Amino acid sequence: MSASYATTVDARILPVPQKHPTIFRAFDGLAVGTAMLLVNDHDPKPLYYTFAAERAGEFEWRYLEKGPEVWQVEISRIADATGRQAPPDTMGCGGLHAHHEHHDHHAHQHAHTGSPTQILKDEHTLILEALDGVERKLAALESGAAPDRAYFEKAVRFIRTFADECHHGKEENLLFKTMVDRGFPLQGGPIAVMLSEHEAGRGYIREMAEASASVVQDKAATEKIIRNGRAYIQMLRPHIDKENMILYAMADNMFSPEDQAEMGKAFERFETEKIGANVHEEMMTLQAELKAGA
Structure with a gap:
């Protein structure tokens, strides 16, 4: 040593x-x-x-x-960086820079400047920040705070639209599919684990959505939100860690520059056609509110 x-x-x-x-x-x-x-x-x-x-x-x-x-x-x-540059600001499902909060609604909503996996990592950052706020709300409920129905309805909306429909949509329909096309196993490997956890997360959020509708009147609904919210967060944090640390690195090693460029274009098409600019703005507003615990 x-x-x-x-x-x-x-x-x-x-x-x-x-x-x-x-x-x-x-x-x-x-x-x-x-x-x-x-x-x-x-x-x-x-x-x-x-x-x-x-x-x-x-x-x-x-x-x-x-x-x-x-x-x-x-x-x-053992050596200095050789030609490596700091990751550029990137835009993802939110249509805004993941590392810099701003509200320039005249900015081009879908201009990606980072690699596909960097875009997904930046989306992870936004999701984790929102989940930190949700976790604080869950802790407040456990301590006896009055249920905030509107907050948890916002959380469900953000997770379903941003984390699942847009972020997981790009992973499942574009990243994972391209990896499989290049010879990566679909069954019995990391992709199968990620897909299984995506589906488990949908179950937790479905339970949260059902409970949110009656959380003010029903104590059991409050307990259901806490139980499923905690389960979702405890599952998603290590899930994100595995994707950031392992799966995305495998993808970057596997893809050619042409693959990366084509996937970047496919990401933009997916967001434009499946999500839409107005929804992007709404998601960033929800993310800020969830992060702040509002």
Whole structure:
């Protein structure tokens, strides 16, 4: 083990959405010839695959401790980035920049500038931010707060339209289909797991929608919202992590530049034909309200 590290990241104490961005920021700040220490509570092998896809030739990965309760990995920077650029601002189902909140309604609603998987990752960020707000509302219900029927109806609308119809629609009809066309297994592999979890999520949201209609009058409906809302969040967060860390990296390694370009165009067609610009604006309004807990 090296005597010292330029930085240490203890991923055990980080919220799930912040884990990988924090780790990559720490690595990108390293000088060539220095190393960072990663501490985690499970084997970070999926993170290794993401490094291999996004920082190829720049790092070395060495396990120092392999569980069962603590994993430690020395990640060394062995070369500077060669031609890699910071991911550009991208637009997804929301039609607005995922990393920058703005309300310029004259902006072109469907101008994607990132890779297809980067667009999907940015949509994940928006979904996770909304779910953080939903989780706070669920905690308030558990603490005895009065049910907010309008809020949970907004949550159902956002999840069904943005997370499922648009985001999962692009995954299932375009990304996954192209991966299968290129030889990736549909059954018995990661795609089958993702599809199964998509369907499970639809079941949770269906239950939430039914309960929201009577949540003010019926205590059992409140408990149903809490139960299904918690189940959905607990399922979707690791689901997103698996897609970001593993499946999207596999897709990027598999697709040719021509595949990437064609899929980007297909994403834009899908959003224009299946979703529509007015719905995009509504989804971004709902996302902001859910994020704020309003």
